Amino acid sequence: MMDGLIQGFAVLLTAQNMGLCVLGAVLGTLVGVLPGLGPATTIALLLPISLKLDPTGAIILLAGIYYGVAYGGTITSVLMRIPGEASSVVTCLDGHAMARNGRAGAALGIAAIGSFIAGTFGILGVMLLSPPLAELVIAFGPWEYAALMLAGLSLIAFFAASGVAKAALMALFGLFLGLVGLDPINGAPRFTFGVPALVDGINIAPLALGLFGLSELLFLALGKEQRAEILRPPSTLLGFMPNREEWRRSAMPIARGSVLGFLIGLLPGGGAVLASFLSYGVEKRLSKHPEQFGKGAIEGVAGPESANNSGTAGAFIPLLTLGIPANAVTALLLGALLVHGVQPGPMIMERQPELYWGVIASMYMGNVILLILNLPFVGLFVRALEVPRRFMATAILLVCVIGTWSTGLNSFDVLLAVIFGFLGFVLRRGGFDLGPLVLAYVLGPTLERSLRQALLIADGDLTEIVNHPIALGFLVVAVLVLLSGVVFRRRPAVVQDSGS
Amino acid sequence: MQRRLILLGGAALLPAPALRAQPRWPDREVTILVPFGAGGSTDVSVRAVAGEAEKHLGVPIQIVNRVGGQGTASLTAVDQARPDGHTLGSGAMSGLAIAPHTMEVSYTLDSFAYLPGAARFLYGIGVRAESPYGTIQDLINAAKARRMTFSATGPPNNLGMFDLNRRYGTRFQFIPFQSGAEAVTAVLGGHVECTSQTPPEMLPAIQSGRMRLLASSSPGRWKEFPQVQTLRESGFNVTIESLLGFVAPRATPPERIVILADAFLRAARAPAVEATLTRFGMVPEVMEAAAFEQAIRAGHARFGEQLREAGLARR
Numbered sequence: 001m002m003d004g005l006i007q008g009f010a011v012l013l014t015a016q017n018m019g020l021c022v023l024g025a026v027l028g029t030l031v032g033v034l035p036g037l038g039p040a041t042t043i044a045l046l047l048p049i050s051l052k053l054d055p056t057g058a059i060i061l062l063a064g065i066y067y068g069v070a071y072g073g074t075i076t077s078v079l080m081r082i083p084g085e086a087s088s089v090v091t092c093l094d095g096h097a098m099a100r101n102g103r104a105g106a107a108l109g110i111a112a113i114g115s116f117i118a119g120t121f122g123i124l125g126v127m128l129l130s131p132p133l134a135e136l137v138i139a140f141g142p143w144e145y146a147a148l149m150l151a152g153l154s155l156i157a158f159f160a161a162s163g164v165a166k167a168a169l170m171a172l173f174g175l176f177l178g179l180v181g182l183d184p185i186n187g188a189p190r191f192t193f194g195v196p197a198l199v200d201g202i203n204i205a206p207l208a209l210g211l212f213g214l215s216e217l218l219f220l221a222l223g224k225e226q227r228a229e230i231l232r233p234p235s236t237l238l239g240f241m242p243n244r245e246e247w248r249r250s251a252m253p254i255a256r257g258s259v260l261g262f263l264i265g266l267l268p269g270g271g272a273v274l275a276s277f278l279s280y281g282v283e284k285r286l287s288k289h290p291e292q293f294g295k296g297a298i299e300g301v302a303g304p305e306s307a308n309n310s311g312t313a314g315a316f317i318p319l320l321t322l323g324i325p326a327n328a329v330t331a332l333l334l335g336a337l338l339v340h341g342v343q344p345g346p347m348i349m350e351r352q353p354e355l356y357w358g359v360i361a362s363m364y365m366g367n368v369i370l371l372i373l374n375l376p377f378v379g380l381f382v383r384a385l386e387v388p389r390r391f392m393a394t395a396i397l398l399v400c401v402i403g404t405w406s407t408g409l410n411s412f413d414v415l416l417a418v419i420f421g422f423l424g425f426v427l428r429r430g431g432f433d434l435g436p437l438v439l440a441y442v443l444g445p446t447l448e449r450s451l452r453q454a455l456l457i458a459d460g461d462l463t464e465i466v467n468h469p470i471a472l473g474f475l476v477v478a479v480l481v482l483l484s485g486v487v488f489r490r491r492p493a494v495v496q497d498s499g500s
Numbered sequence: 501m502q503r504r505l506i507l508l509g510g511a512a513l514l515p516a517p518a519l520r521a522q523p524r525w526p527d528r529e530v531t532i533l534v535p536f537g538a539g540g541s542t543d544v545s546v547r548a549v550a551g552e553a554e555k556h557l558g559v560p561i562q563i564v565n566r567v568g569g570q571g572t573a574s575l576t577a578v579d580q581a582r583p584d585g586h587t588l589g590s591g592a593m594s595g596l597a598i599a600p601h602t603m604e605v606s607y608t609l610d611s612f613a614y615l616p617g618a619a620r621f622l623y624g625i626g627v628r629a630e631s632p633y634g635t636i637q638d639l640i641n642a643a644k645a646r647r648m649t650f651s652a653t654g655p656p657n658n659l660g661m662f663d664l665n666r667r668y669g670t671r672f673q674f675i676p677f678q679s680g681a682e683a684v685t686a687v688l689g690g691h692v693e694c695t696s697q698t699p700p701e702m703l704p705a706i707q708s709g710r711m712r713l714l715a716s717s718s719p720g721r722w723k724e725f726p727q728v729q730t731l732r733e734s735g736f737n738v739t740i741e742s743l744l745g746f747v748a749p750r751a752t753p754p755e756r757i758v759i760l761a762d763a764f765l766r767a768a769r770a771p772a773v774e775a776t777l778t779r780f781g782m783v784p785e786v787m788e789a790a791a792f793e794q795a796i797r798a799g800h801a802r803f804g805e806q807l808r809e810a811g812l813a814r815r
Contacts, residue, residue, distance in 0.1 A: 141691030323704030335539025345704030
């Protein structure tokens, strides 16, 4: 294995491959910062260009974009409360609250460092555990997915800062939004109202940018919420960094987020969005001060931002060892490999060692580059908060409209974003949390599809689930989570000081 | 004031090109809309053909991935494009011959002028290595005795199994999956009993010994597994027919269609195109424009019947 890694670094440390690694990381960060333009779109755009490269160089470049995005997505979430990426939606909640409390630097710093730790952990996982984890992926069938999605949905009980009834209402609304589009089993259009743009469902870009970004704009415009006075930014790099207390509180969330994100990232359809939400829910549950969540708890940034990064690494396992892409981005990477005549699969390590180890080495290097790239700029980004409100509002509007348009080149999506903007404003004014809505919208379609597949396979027999221990396990977790979130809301302080 | 002067100046220049004598067409780039995302088999095949066609047309060909509506958004855009031969569509059976049966689309088969066909998609039926069924006969006999689940994405991948049900009394139950990769994974994990998919998703599993290819459901065998027979060779008169070709808006001037058809026909025969197609589990199937149109129309009629019987057609 060490031989392999040394070979990988030998492949990487050529001028061309290093250049591609840096280019991918920088591009990825930029794409992450810009809402709407996601990794899948960018990689699709660059795919024709990458054909001119050798396969190793092409994958190093495209993979760099993929994990670079998980770093960059945080920045807009924290500074503007606009999710730079779908996987950073949950960071809008506490990341932006921290910025308002004058801790934007700490939020960005801990996100970058957490991302680095989680990314490195993820690569180690890819290197050491690929074959056994590939088996886990295969063991997941429709029952397991349906139960996992239910366990994910049960987390809504923890988002319920606004009360269980309001959270449940938002979740139902999110589930409904997820139903728009073609029926997953018989392909019939549902709730499309004859609008062709709705046939593929509601995109996450207009939904997230509208609910979070444009609604923020309305708050700014109406001046109902005063922006907290930003403390004069410290002049040294260290001044932007999280303080000792924040470090202490972030350590365990980063560790838990790394493991959780990695496992979720392995699973097709799981992905970074679910990983970040799961991590947020877990941290809120384990926290000694859950009441701070939503008001600027650093755990709510550290955990999810770590989870979405280790998730991107995890997704490489099924791709490289089984030829199974876990999400839209790795599907594109698979396409890129096939174009070059590389067939991913269990034999890739023997057949194309320079590619396999080159990619692994580039992931280590890419994470280092991203950390170096992100930390010094934290100060610069924080200064953006000093921009007067009227300019900030214009910037938010511009970013949201361009972001929505760029994902599908579809004017209907922009209209949809505006509608969601007003909706988000009304809901937030009414004291509703938007977290449950987004979570249910993301998980709903997979839950529906998996459950209906499972029932088709079992010929309608719901009791078949007893033959699926993993699925049963998730169901038990879901019930426990719901009970602890709903029934025992006034949680006595019994969790011992574990440094979390 | 100054701006107006510039505008006037520009207008004065406009008629100039028209004065030139019959320039060779095409005189500027041609755009091909691809119904699916970059990196997929349709996209890569179209790019391969386009790369060769550029040489014959003498102008660059731009590829635009107009994704959406299950492959119908790009054909809708072609239908509505200016019929000047500069905007073309590419497509397989899914958008042209299948979607009109399953969803509401604004175009019909008559909305297009047809250009040559270039490739054929391959399909196969596979089981996981642990499966007790070693041959396609075993599998079909078992499916006659009891209900058997199979994974597939959507039409046309599942239609071969429906044909088996209809003609040979099998009870294959379609379990839809969102992507070919998920369909194959479901077989490997034993969540469904067999799959009807295409080579790109099945090959890694087959080559690593996790999956057994029982039959090719295309008219020809898979290049990688010449010993595995087609369904027809095994005595089951069933094939999945899916072709990839090019279309233009109906009202495109016929002389331009002739130029384009000639360029695409020559491009589709290039060895480089075949190499690319093979990597994505397709085979070259070079068809004259008229033959491609006929194949699409025949497919449209046949798929309509199959989809209605399977209860998947639009009501």
